[in-house]
Amino acid sequence: MDDARLPSTPIRRVVIAGGGTAGWMAAAALARTLGRVLDITLVESEQIGTVGVGEATIPPLRTFHRLLGIGEQDYLAATQGTIKLGISFENWRAQGHRYIHSFGSSGRDHWSAGFQHFWLRGRQEGLAGDYADYCIELQAAHQDRFSHLPDYHVNYAYHMDAALYARFLRALAQRHGCRRVEGKIAEVETDPGSGCIGALKLESGDVLEGDFFIDCTGFRALLIGQALGVGFSDWSQWLLNDRALAAQTTAVRDAVPYTRAIAGTAGWQWRIPLQHRVGNGIVYSSRFMDDDQAREAFLSSLEGEVIRAPWPVRFRPGQRQRCWEKNCVALGLAGSFIEPLESTTIHLIQRGIVRLLQSFPGVLSQAAIDDYNAQLDAELQHVRDFVVLHYHATERRDSPYWEEVASMRLQHRIDLFRETGLVFHQPGELFAENSWVQVMMGQGIVPARHHPAAAVLGRGDLQRFLGDARRQVLETVARMPAHMDYLRRYAPAPPPGLQQAGTAAQDA
Secondary structure, three states: OHHHHOOOOOOOOEEEOOOOOHHHHHHHHHHHOOOOHHHHHEEEOOOOOOOOOOOOOOHHHHHHHHHHHOOOOOOOHHOOEEEEEEEEEEOOOOOEEEEEOOOOOOOOOOOOOOHHHHHHHHOOOOOOOHHHHHHHHHHHOOOEOOOEEOEEEEOEEEOOOOHHHHHHHHHHHHHHHOOOOOOOEEEEEHHHHOOEEEEEEEEEOOEEEOOEEEOOOOHHOOHHHHOOOOOEEEEOOOOOOOOOEEEEEEEEOOOOEEEEEOOOOOEEEEEOOOEEEEEEEEEEEEOOOHHHHHHHHHHHOOOOOEEEEHHHEEOOOEEEEEEEEOEEEEEEEEEEEEEHHHHOOOHHHHHHHHHHHHOOOOOOHHHHHHHHHHHHHHHEEEEEEEHHHHOOOOOOOOHHHHHHHHOOOOOHEEEEEEEHOOOOOOOOOOHHHHHHHHHHHHHHOOOOOOOOOOOOHHHHHHHHHHHHHHHHHHHHHOOOOHHHHHHHHHHHOOOHOOOOOOOOOOOO
């Protein structure tokens, strides 16, 4: 479609279809940045439940909060939030094995070679400890410690109650002029000439006209999919899981500063600790486990009292063929879904919003639309490949599920690292080189050789280099208090009786 078929009228009225995390993140960001030049309306229905698997985040959310002027202590207290330093992967390489993929960097890189090469040479000569010894965030996670350090940047993210987060953002968006409308969408009206969306007709008979629409209607994709007919690219050939159950339980111990991802016979379970409760879930493949088996396995593993009975989620992994079509952008589940193994659901919403703000047109431009879609496609596929790595780099063969996932490969990336210690990485990719290194080595892929740059140091210099790096990590972590001791002083959440429980389902 060329520019001539797009309306040339200025964009002044923005309508967001759907609330939850995706809708209110978009509303808050647009209202905070463009609220003085745009009329922003969000329509949602309290009667429509949302998915409820978006309670763990990754570090870029902190930047998003700074852009919106959100104070960290206010946010953590309002959402029962805790700190997340990484993810503990249990039973992924083999039954009983555990490793942590942390958000931190390991050691110090040289411009010619990553730290893993110097560590590899040190291991060969008996001079290096475990790779985990050289990362502050990883060691802090192992020891359940955290604090903000004035002399060192600790890279971290959050666990949070997603329903409370949506409520928190709703208040922010409304303070900056966003109007909320309660109601169900009955019809999406499109212009017969341009094909663009013109209005949303509600069951009440009210009509919400707009120049630009944001689809946050979840898997239904009422605007981008049903009204505009944009197809969906299915990724089931790479990601086998297609169902989930989620539940909330009371906390039986202090929250740890990491998410737990526990592999089972036909999928995996998550544990996300908040200040007063725990988010739990199981993600599985219906080809290898039926719903009753999954429910039994899930319920038998839960700790604490169940606050809300498990609710089911059915999904197809994949992405919308175009997340921006005509005058509509899809965010959240309306645009894509990659299972929450690396907690990327909220991040992909955030990236969609930030890219939209950066390219927000005064009038519609096909060039801007094409650029947005190309950038988002590249990011989605990178995230998909990183999630796929966890399944394909495994030694497990103890069930038909693991036999099948192990038969597939990200062959180039894995072979490159195994043979040379190098990581195929393109500028702008979400997961940095050290993330690929931690996951591949955590799952047993150890390079056969190191870069020649690591051989330049003499043995004594290498020993001092590695020893100093390890010592700095251990001394820094030793100064940190226990994670929950720190949070109780820094950003304590009100007791559950004084805060709305937030147990309604929430958008991913």
